[in-house]
Amino acid sequence: MSRADVLVDADWAEAHLNEPGTVFVEVDEDVSAYDGGHIAGAVRLDWTQELQQPEARDVIDRDAFSALLSKKGISNDDTVVLYGGNNNWFAAYAYWQFKLYGHDKVKLLDGGRKKWELDGRELVKDVPERPATQYQAKDADLSIRAFRDEVVASIGSKNLVDVRSPDEFSGKIKAPAHLPQEQSQRAGHVPSAINIPWSKAAADDGTFRSDEELAALYGEQGFDDSRPTIAYCRIGERSSHTWFVLHELLGKTDVKNYDGSWAEYGSLVGVPIQKDV
Amino acid sequence: MCGAPDQDTLPALEVSAAEAVIHGTVVKDGSPLAGAYVRLLGSTGEFTAEVQTSATGYFRFYAADGEWTLRALAPGQSVDAAVTAVKGEAVSATVEVPA
Structure with missing residues (x-):
């Protein structure tokens, strides 16, 4: 590929x-x-x-x-x-x-x-x-799709890549800023997740960065090539963008998209959530 | 719903205490510029959201307290404007794209 x-x-x-x-x-x-x-x-x-x-x-x-x-x-x-x-x-x-x-x-x-x-x-x-x-x-092909139980079980062991904006990751805001902020779910992120916003993988005009820039980006942000990876966002579309980068452009193996994402995880009762604000 | 809503069919502006509204108009040559892309960048320059201006050049974001940058994109052009947002208030900005 x-x-x-x-x-x-x-x-x-x-x-x-x-x-x-x-x-x-x-x-x-x-x-x-x-x-x-x-x-x-x-x-x-x-x-x-x-x-x-x-x-x-x-x-x-x-x-x-x-x-x-x-x-x-x-x-x-x-x-x-x-x-x-x-x-x-x-x-x-x-x-x-x-x-x-x-x-x-x-x-x-x-x-x-x-x-x-x-x-x-x-x-x-x-x-x-x-x-x-x-x-x-x-x-x-469920090798590219993650569900909530796997996400909870992956805390501290897999690369959990939260691709939302830093303010969504920290819990400062609950949804992308073009949307009203009233949501029932909790704010924050999955514990041990690293925040690599999808937008860092793209230029202003929406085109993807070069393979070299992308490889450097994830390396700098603590992405561990030896671990399996699950990407998530709010409803699974921005994380599909990052899944595409990791799995299709960079050719990393064992990368899943958690399409339930924060809309599901942030509404679950009894799961750990980390909030930074 | 997660994608950028159509800025032509936004609901009437209501500012809740829980959010800061950043809205305004992109103009070129003194006229509203429809179809421009407006990006909202956080205090570290990080992308937060993007919408496309309405037929009247209008855009709207829902954000939190702090310093933000608006970046308007039109063919061959990119213009930044700084705004300060406060929860419970709407801050208005006009972004001028060079003629």
């Missing part, structure tokens, strides 16, 4: 927009972004309504993933290029979910929507029509 296998830049994307066997997919939480303009030929995935079970707050199951991709006209052999807003947070989550269900050929567009817009590249409003397929998802 190398960077070229999992990441494409905007120039590559522009040159492959209409290539058969390549499907561009915009993934957003705010689906109005797609309506206002998207990369030509791109289909939309709605993170909240399509990739999640809204009430259970869990990822959709294997059958639902198969049905979703069939409906979107994506086949098992297609190369899927994911991109989105919010510095590719939800596109990275979708990438992790595609890998969870065994889709081999999936890539992220470096910088996502923001880089595309800041470059002044073309966005269109035409919605493509793709014939339905018979997509067959594989069993979920």
Whole structure:
């Protein structure tokens, strides 16, 4: 696995927009972004309504993933290029979910929507029509997904990487600062977690730092290469971004995304929480 | 919900005692700049949040007490502005992107 296998830049994307066997997919939480303009030929995935079970707050199951991709006209052999807003947070989550269900050929567009817009590249409003397929998802690969009990059992032994902002990590604020702060859950972090914000892995325009910069970043922050790793954030999308960096770009082994993240952990009764403020 | 909310459809501004609101407008050439990216950086320069300005150039963050930096990004441009936030209050800022 190398960077070229999992990441494409905007120039590559522009040159492959209409290539058969390549499907561009915009993934957003705010689906109005797609309506206002998207990369030509791109289909939309709605993170909240399509990739999640809204009430259970869990990822959709294997059958639902198969049905979703069939409906979107994506086949098992297609190369899927994911991109989105919010510095590719939800596109990275979708990438992790595609890998969870065994889709081999999936890539992220470096910088996502923001880089595309800041470059002044073309966005269109035409919605493509793709014939339905018979997509067959594989069993979920749980080697890349962590659950709450494993997180509690990993305190003090695995790399627990909290990728939220320093103020969320310390407990000063409970949610990213573009959101109102009233939440029922407790503030703070999992004891023994190290705080390496997802944003340190990306430039202002949303593109990933170089492999050399990324390797140095995690090394400096106390990441122990000899230990397995679990990344978490608040709802699992920023930690998908970091999972992508650690597992896909840097090629580290045994890296899991804890997609329940702080929304779950910070609401549990009886688990240890460390608060620094 | 975790991604940046659409700044065109924000609820009316209510400032609770538990948070500090940092909001304002990005302008270019004296006119509001829609679709600019605004990043909120903490006192150590660390990224905290990012939204895209509304049709009227508006942005809003919910933060805590302290010194913050607003960074506006537009094609080929990046402009910083410093703000001080206080819980229970809304601080307003206008970020001017060079014409």
